[in-house]
Amino acid sequence: EVKLVESGGGLVQPGGSLRLSCAASGFTFSTSEMNWVRQAPGKGLEWVSYVTGSGKTIYYADSVKGRFTISRDNANNSLYLQMNSLRAEDTAVYYCAKKFAARSYHMDVWGKGTTVTVSS
């Protein structure tokens, strides 16, 4: 079964840091391009970051550039999102999502999400 399981969410004060993890199973993680997508309470979906299978190509949304870092450990089938200088507007459910294998940059497998709350 293809599966993504996020962890690491929680309550953090503004300016603080948090590291999210995503454990992948059921597919060849090392060749899969991966994304983080978030959803603020009651709002729509917002793409956050993307990384290729090798980790060599990375993109970020402008809203998180310079504060968030995506990385991966292919030996352990894991994806990460290091979030620094957190703001109230980063409060959201964060989803790990696998990119479809072919040309289209849509996401065909999603985790259940982990909740990040930034509040004092």
Place this chain on the structure above:
Amino acid sequence: DIQMTQSPSSVSASVGDRVSITCRASQGVSRWLAWYQQKPGKAPKVLIYEASSLQSGVPSRFSASGSGTDFTLTISSLQPEDSASYYCQQATTFPLTFGGGTKVEIK
């Protein structure tokens, strides 16, 4: 950035009705457009990719069309389990962008 605009933002329809949702891109995305369904408290699920390709396992009452800047998702005969939010996403250019969503409710 490519802006994605969905309409309507919400729709209420009866079981068996035909429901259509539109998505407009601020610039052409060819056929690189996906549609997702999201139920409350759940992760999004892809329904359609490459504008009109049905994801495996998705009921055939879901269909979609379009290319360039204008796209449509259609539910041919609305079912109670289709009550959800629906999002389009352009799948060709970073930053990847989603439409604002359409909430489909059952009357």
